[in-house]
Amino acid sequence: MFANFFSSTGYGDIHAVNMREMVFVMVYVSLDMVLGAYLIGNMTALIVKGSKTEKFRDRMRDLMKYMNRNQLGRDIREQIKGHVRLQFESSYTDAVVLHDIPISIRSKISQSLYLPYIENIPLFRGCSSEFINQIVTRLHEEFFLPGEVILQQGNVVDQLYFVCDGVLEEVGTAEDGSEETVSLLENNSSFGEISILCNIPQPYTVRVCELCRVLRLDKQSFSNILDIYFNDGKKLLDNLVEGKESIRGKQLESDITFHLGKLEFELALKVNRAAFEGDIYHLKSLIRAGADPKKTDYDGRSPLHLAACRGYEDITLLLIHEGVDINIKDNFGNTPLLEAVKNGHDQVASLLVREGASMKIDDSGSFLCTAVARGDPDYVKRLLSNGMDPNLKDYDYRTPLHVAASVGLVFMANLLLEAGASVFTKDRWGNTPLDEARMSGNKNLIKMLEDAKSAHLTEFPFSQEITDKVHPKKCTVFPFHPWGPKDYRKMGIVLWVPHTIEELIKTASDQIGFSSDSCILSEDAGKITDVSMIKDDQKLYLVSETH
Structure with missing residues (x-):
C-alpha cells in the first residue's frame, strides 16, 4: 500500500524493510515533517x-x-x-x-x-468551496501504525478524521459479545462525524489495519465553521444520512433530524440577537451563510420586531429588503410597527409605514381604548399618526372618545377629535361620547364635545343616515347561529348596512330564504337592536326568533 509513498520520499522499497525499519522510517518521516x-x-x-x-x-x-x-x-x-x-x-x-x-x-x-483529499470526501459532497477551504486550513496531518485504536466505542469524540492513505476498520460488538468488523475505512473515508454532529457517543471502535495517514480536525474548529456556513452544515447532515444509512437506520436519521432542527432554532436566536444588538455586519454574515431572517423565536418574534423595538433603521431596512413580513405578528399580537411606536422610535415607524406597514392588530379597538384610559397622550398621538383609526370600537362598541369622555380626559378627547374621532358614534347602550361626558360632569369636556358636534353639523348639515349613504358600511350575514355546530354552517351574503335594523333583517331574510320573524346576532351571540351598533365588515348571524 505504501510502496509508492516511501519510494516518492526516497526511503526505498517497502518490501525491503522489516517492521522495525518501517517504524524507524515512519519516525524519520514524522521528524522530517516536523521540520x-x-x-x-x-x-x-x-x-x-x-x-x-x-x-x-x-x-x-x-x-x-x-x-x-x-x-x-x-x-x-x-x-x-x-x-x-x-x-x-x-x-x-x-x-x-x-x-x-x-x-x-x-x-x-x-x-x-x-x-x-477533502474534495473527494463523500461527507462534503455538494458543499461550497468556501466551506471546504475553511476546513482545509484547519487540518493537521498524522500517521498511525497497525493495531492502534484511534476512537473507542462509547467514548465522547472531539476529533474528526479523514483517511488519505491506508486501511482502518470499524469494529462493533456482536450479539454473542464478540468483536465483529462492521466496515472498512479506506482512502477518502471519514470517521468521528456521527458522534460530533449528533452529540452522541462513538458508535464503533476505529482501529488501524495498515499503516495510515489521516487528516485531523478538532471539534471546536469544525463547530465554528458550521456556525458560519449553515447551509453547508445542512448539506453535510444530509450526506451523513445517505452515507451512514446502514449503520443505525431510522434512529440515526431521527437523531440528525432533531439536531438539524436544533441548529435552525439556535441560528434563529443568533439572527434575533444580532438584530437586537444592532450588529448589522454579523447579521449580514449570518444571512449570507444561509440563516433565514424570516424565522421567529419562541415568542414568535422576528428579527424585524427586535430591530424596530430598538430603533435600528439600517437593520430594519435590511430585513425588509430580505423579505421579512412587514406586518408579521408575534404571539402577543404585536407587529414591528407597533413595537417601534411603543418605544418611541418615530423614524423607524415612519420607515415601516412608508414600506407598507399598517396598524391593524388583533382587537385594535380595545387596544386603543386601553391606551386612552392610561392617559399617555404622546403614545396615543404616535398610534394615531401612524395610521390607527380613532373610531375603532371595543367589545361594547365604545370608541376611544367614549373612554376619554367617561373619565374626563379633556386633552385626550381634544387629541382624538383632531384625529377625526366621531361625536355621533353610539355604544352598545346607545350612548354617544357627549352622553358619557354629561354623565361624568366635566363642564369643559361637555362644552368641547358640544362645540365639535355643532361644528360638524354646520360643515355637514346632514343626518347620520345621509352620512351613512355617503360612506356606507357593509356586513356579512350568515344563516346560522354563531355557536351552532360546524356541520350546519353555510355561506353568508355581503350586504350594505341600511338605516334600520328592520331593513337589514328583511333584506337578509329575503335573500337567504328565512322568515321575517328573525333577528340579527353578533359574533358573541348578542342581539343587535340598532344599525349604529354594527361595525364595518362585521360578521352577523341571522337566526329565527323562535329558535
Missing part, C-alpha cells in the same frame, strides 16, 4: 547549534527536502524562502515568529496538499 511544521502547524523556530549562517543553511536544506517531497508549487516555494530570509536577516532572535506571513503560507500549503 516543516512551523509552516503548517506549530510555527516554532528551529534552534540549531552554531552560527546564524549555519542555522540558515540547515533550515533551508530541511525546507528544500520538505518542499520537494510534497511537490509544492513555485509560488509557494518562493514565499517560504522569502519568509525564512526575512526571519534570519532581521534583528529578531531565533525564537521570534512572524505571524502574518506564516499564516498566509500555511493556508496556501494546506490548499495544495489537502484540498484534493
